[in-house]
Amino acid sequence: xxxxxxxxxxxxxxxxxxxxxxxxxxxxxxxxxxxxxxxxxxxxxxxxxxxxxxxxxxxxxxxxxxxxxxxxxxxxxxxxxxxxxxxxxxxxxxxxxxxxxxxxxxxxxxxxxxxxxxxxxxxxxxxxxxxxxxxxxxxxxxxxxxxxxxxxxxxxxxxxxxx
Numbered sequence: 001x002x003x004x005x006x007x008x009x010x011x012x013x014x015x016x017x018x019x020x021x022x023x024x025x026x027x028x029x030x031x032x033x034x035x036x037x038x039x040x041x042x043x044x045x046x047x048x049x050x051x052x053x054x055x056x057x058x059x060x061x062x063x064x065x066x067x068x069x070x071x072x073x074x075x076x077x078x079x080x081x082x083x084x085x086x087x088x089x090x091x092x093x094x095x096x097x098x099x100x101x102x103x104x105x106x107x108x109x110x111x112x113x114x115x116x117x118x119x120x121x122x123x124x125x126x127x128x129x130x131x132x133x134x135x136x137x138x139x140x141x142x143x144x145x146x147x148x149x150x151x152x153x154x155x156x157x158x159x160x161x162x163x
Contacts, residue, residue, distance in 0.1 A: 002093065003155045005052025007044035010140065010148035021099065021106065021147070022113025022130065023075040023120065028104045035064035039074035041099060041113065044149040046081045049092065052155045053085040078120045090155040092121045096129045101147040106132035
């Protein structure tokens with residue numbers, strides 16, 4: 001039996017922080033205001049995976065009130081989530097995502113993001129889709145106040161649930 005999950009994340013852009021999306025450092029004058037590195041694509045993917053597996057969300061598993069997650073590498077969090085999903089008897093089968101940012105333009109970084117997510121999830125690259133979008137100058141993303149990500153994931157059963 002396959003299961004489907006959806007994830008969403010948005011972070012404010014601020015000066016003095018690195019911009020990391022999909023595990024890729026992107027040259028930009030601003031980065032994410034966040035407790036961890038703020039990688040919205042990884043965070044949305046984590047929540048999609050967790051939701052599909054019936055596990056608690058990313059904020060419950062990696063709370064921003066816990067100092068050990070200060071400036072955490074979101075790719076490491078993603079690898080932890082994939083392992084937790086496997087313990088529940090599932091593996092990712094397909095990932096589809098939207099990244100919404102007016103600036104910087106993200107298309108030049110998509111192939112590198114796909115490679116990074118494939119390595120973290122165990123998926124073949126062709127089963128990961130990342131579609132950069134602008135918000136046509138509307139909303140927080142359009143005003144360049146933040147960047148958001150939406151992710152849908154399909155999980156495939158690999159063994160019986162452990163509960």
